[in-house]
Amino acid sequence: MSTEIYDDGPVVHQPTFIDGTSVEIPELRILRQNGTTYPKADLPDIDQALATKIYQTLAFHRVLDERMVASQRQGRLSFYMTALGEEAASVGGAAALQPQDMIMMQYREQGTLMFRGFSIENFMNQMFSNAEDLGKGRQMPIHYGSKELNCMTVSSTLATQIPQAAGYAYGQKLQGLDAVTLCYFGEGAASEGDFHAGLNMAAVQEAPVIFFCRNNGYAISTPTDEQFKGNGIASRGVGYGMKTIRIDGNDILAVLKATQIARAYAVKESKPVLIEAMSYRLGGHSTSDDPSGYRTKEEEAKWQSHDPVARMKNWMLKQKWWDEVKETALFEKYREEVLAAVKVAEKIDKPHIDTMITDVYDVPTAQLKAQLDAVKAHVNKYPEAYPFTAGKF
Amino acid sequence: MSTEIYDDGPVVHQPTFIDGTSVEIPELRILRQNGTTYPKADLPDIDQALATKIYQTLAFHRVLDERMVASQRQGRLSFYMTALGEEAASVGGAAALQPQDMIMMQYREQGTLMFRGFSIENFMNQMFSNAEDLGKGRQMPIHYGSKELNCMTVSSTLATQIPQAAGYAYGQKLQGLDAVTLCYFGEGAASEGDFHAGLNMAAVQEAPVIFFCRNNGYAISTPTDEQFKGNGIASRGVGYGMKTIRIDGNDILAVLKATQIARAYAVKESKPVLIEAMSYRLGGHSTSDDPSGYRTKEEEAKWQSHDPVARMKNWMLKQKWWDEVKETALFEKYREEVLAAVKVAEKIDKPHIDTMITDVYDVPTAQLKAQLDAVKAHVNKYPEAYPFTAGKF
Amino acid sequence: MAQINLLQAINSALDIAMAENERTVCFGEDVGHFGGVFRATSGLQEKYGKARCFNSPLVEQGIIGFANGLAAQGTVAIAEIQFADYIFPAFDQIVNEAAKFRYRTGNEFNVGKLTIRSPYGGGIAGGLYHSQSPEAYFAHTPGLKVVIPRNPYQAKGLLLASIRDDNPVVFFEPKRLYRASVGEVPEEDYQLPLGKAEVVQTGTDITLLAWGAQMEIIEKAAQMASNDGISCEVVDLRTILPWDIETITNSVMKTGRLLISQEAPLTAGFASEIAATVQSECFLHLESPIARVCGLDTPYPLALEKEYVSDHLKVYEAIKKTVNF
Amino acid sequence: MAQINLLQAINSALDIAMAENERTVCFGEDVGHFGGVFRATSGLQEKYGKARCFNSPLVEQGIIGFANGLAAQGTVAIAEIQFADYIFPAFDQIVNEAAKFRYRTGNEFNVGKLTIRSPYGGGIAGGLYHSQSPEAYFAHTPGLKVVIPRNPYQAKGLLLASIRDDNPVVFFEPKRLYRASVGEVPEEDYQLPLGKAEVVQTGTDITLLAWGAQMEIIEKAAQMASNDGISCEVVDLRTILPWDIETITNSVMKTGRLLISQEAPLTAGFASEIAATVQSECFLHLESPIARVCGLDTPYPLALEKEYVSDHLKVYEAIKKTVNF
């Protein structure tokens, strides 16, 4: 059926415009920086065990980011991206889901993998592109993924995962699974055509997908006011006819609460939800970036004071679920583990030369086998030029 | 500067969602079907001369559409698309602009060309792909365009003109011209990634462009409720932070009024505007389509009763600017002119064989010249197989 | 065996694929109730429900993005792009995503269950946006398979094989032949192999190679040449990627000559890849240069379409030139 | 003349183009204040203002769509795509729109004032999404010009020619050489011709042909071969489309042998077009099969990048094999 709108909607006889201010979008905040919750705030489902697991994940996240940046500076690692200042989004999102839910990451959501149990070794093997990497050493550092953990491998091409998430969720629905797909993306990636495609198709096809936008103020050097003129990303939910909520992305309880409700809604109604988490990318875009070229120390300092990890710690302390002794011990333990893992991973061989042609197709073609044979013969002729593979096949 | 949103916006402590119903979008209506205007309605700038020109254009549009469908049925023409029932959008839009404004059409806006003076011969030569076609016989019928009239040649690939319109308008602004770009597209095309790209970039770059969506209920066989779930296309304006208005697309005075205001605003503020004109595609999608496969006669009949041309005629009669004698004479004249023009155009030769390789580059390459020479030699060898060009070079 | 046309053969393959596996879905613009603008999906929504055969919004990048997600999830996704000319907005989702999915994830995930169907090619007075033959754009993309059938029998068997193949397949359908090509097609299920060319007619003087709608053109030219006493071996490539080097080189070793006819423009078309490989593999056997009879290096025209395209007369002339080199 | 690197040469060309014509604009992701992630547009916003050098939102199809509109309007539009790997979302705007704009409108309109710049190629540990060489995808598209410089001097002269050329140009910059390639570059304005290959070194036994970052590889291989007494003619194609058939065939007529080195995967790469044309044009002069030394038919790898890519050792081996055929 086509639009029956002719006699349906409101009518005016003087020109009446709407614009970006036509809808107010409040931001959900539950936890104050000092660790107290707002009066009458609606708390998420959370007990001491879950809280502790979340906090430990956040702590591990901080340590991993700190250590890997250091490794990169030392020249041991080619590249790294931290999620400094916005860890609550990825960890809280994962904590609100069930293990059977698919999570699609952009690249700044290592917290989801940590929460789901991606091991230190998994992280290291990926970053050092060695033979143990689940991804077989084919993508740059931080492009993790795991079938077992239902975390889709990261792809560098921005926003491509957004329509894919709609399709994935639609497949889950067709099978009648109690499962949703959660899709992370940045406010920059939300400018891509694939964003529009994905949100609209999810709405039309009624796919149980949670679109989780991390609005961290920047896309590399580009601030949000050169990225869009609307009221954040949440305001677009109106146009897609999609249930939408804006939250304080540095408030772990708000992240948990919103994602828990979104999951319940997506499963029950079989419809998508859009969450916009307001936060700030405290670090550089990546280890290749120096943000002092495009923003001020003052701005950074302001956001530093909203640190999500410190905020959760304050709450944990107030709950008496945490103390400074545990804190020190935990960070020390993680630092040692990470350092040890780096040392192991960087010594593991690169992937076997045969992996050059696997996984292009389900089975290597005759042409690919011939091409591999030629490479092998060549490596054998000039072993010193190909130290990663010479003598290893 | 990045988002300063942390302490800026409204805050809540209980989850608060927005959705497609969060903003009300009234529809501007000025003219009733019986030819009277609504009390207190805000009329556009229009005098008898302009009204007569608009009405004559609408009449010509009806005649051309009717005759060309007939020609296609007779096998004289390969393909045609009418704009039956939604002519007010294209004619009214053009009538609200200045000649220096660029208009980018989708393909159902022949009315803009008519209003600007594209001649019957121009139309015919394009449709019969003959040597006089401004487009040199390279595109299917209805892909008109004219540099002189500032009407960008139609491209079949949907929505590509939307970001192009943003760029074109930005160029006009950089030059300091008193000019805007008006870009037509269907509600179906608005699903494309290019729509999102174009509207967002126009908003961010503050380009003086009027995005004019013809929401006619269908994209070929696909009704709007399988195209999107939001409140039409206008609701998306909120997300782009763009001034937006919904109008009755079958109401020529509403189209004129909204477009006149939009132009004034775009020039003065140098910002984009989105107009959504609600209408209905009364005919088939094209001469290749039979809508009885996907919609009811009742639905069509309902919209038939909102006919925009009859509505304007009723108003003209009430204004005493028009009468039935003029009406009959005008339609007769147009019918004869069109018929005569068909007969002339179909006898004109196809474009010269040399046009095969021109306009690929500014100047044909050596390779292209060699390829053309080979074709010529071949045609000379088998003249009977290539009747359009044999013996004509 | 019934006489059916190419569209009906496609429809029959889709019907079998949807009947055998309830996790198979078909979608694209106007694919649902209406059955597609060419009616290839006619009757499928009625039979299998709106959840499994549906209209998508008008967004090719979304169609393929959605299909990639479905396939990664394990659903058999058959996506239609209404015209091959409109596949380019989805190019990133095909070339950067579908093609590289299995490789980049180290086989943690894959989209092998994806098939993209699209009508391609000229000869229908469609001009530059309803006539393109874009197979070469995809042929430079490891990870994809690209398949083009020449008639109803081939279409059904190759489409079923494509749907079941565990790799993403781009399946181009020669729309000029949708109704024009009619032939005997078994009602039941069968498959034809991917990656295998077919020798349609054996010969000794020259190998003529093409795919899709160009096959009837080279067959007609072979007929003309045979009247001149030239014996042509006629080969249908069928799968563009990965292509069957062995069958082609074997044929050329025997005939000593190769002509490739292609609808797409000459430069960087797939005929170029074939010529490049064959000149290398068969260097000492070639008695004349490999001939490419192709579209001109311009967009596809409208009024002068006949002059533009590779037809039987152009192929016939090129055969004589090659044989008399 | 100053010694500058390839990035500085690009920057200098952009500076000249913006200074000479106030209707020239530069934009793309992070191109404005920051000067681009590689700093190619460094200082331009400061000098020419935010209206003429600006950040675009993160949307490649929008960048090129917007640029097409600007160019159609008569503005000189220089759009940057941050990495060539991310040009595919803009594929439709390039291949269906920019390339066909003048043709489809019968020259009523054109986008000749469009130039698309993008860093391409491997060798920087970038893996499959920061290493691609997509020139062949564009080479099958009449209406486009495709240009790739090999060093700072070439980069400046070819970029200025591309900006001023009245056709849409895709200009790929070898990012591995951005800082690594340093050379003498005049400060003032100059142009190098589009559509013209350059014979970089004359020789008699074999023609070595490449473009962009592969040039230093074939030059190195030529050096090695000369120690074996093999005399190589080294040619830089410079413009991929439309390509300089004459210079290449003249060289091959002389040497009788051709080797093409290409970073992109073998199948349907631009080397295939060259081989196909040369085997036809130079059939009777060829003393051995035309050799293509290319990437494997896989996505671009990370850990095993050295093994994958065409390097001087592989080229050297192929030279010997070709000469000793």
Ligand SMILES: Cc1ncc(C[n+]2csc(CCOP(=O)(O)OP(=O)(O)O)c2C)c(N)n1
């Ligand atoms: C299609 C595509 N275009 C450009 C890039 C280069 N790029 C990588 S990250 C990035 C910025 C992303 O910003 P945002 O989405 O806000 O995420 P954030 O980095 O802030 O987490 C850009 C432009 C890319 N990876 N993919």
Ligand SMILES: Cc1ncc(C[n+]2csc(CCOP(=O)(O)OP(=O)(O)O)c2C)c(N)n1
């Ligand atoms: C990129 C692209 N995809 C698909 C098509 C095929 N097509 C032509 S018109 C059309 C429907 C357009 O609907 P809408 O935008 O609502 O315009 P209307 O026909 O209703 O005026 C489709 C799918 C196309 N021309 N271009």
Ligand SMILES: [Mg+2]
């Ligand atoms: Mg961001």
Ligand SMILES: [Mg+2]
């Ligand atoms: Mg419509």
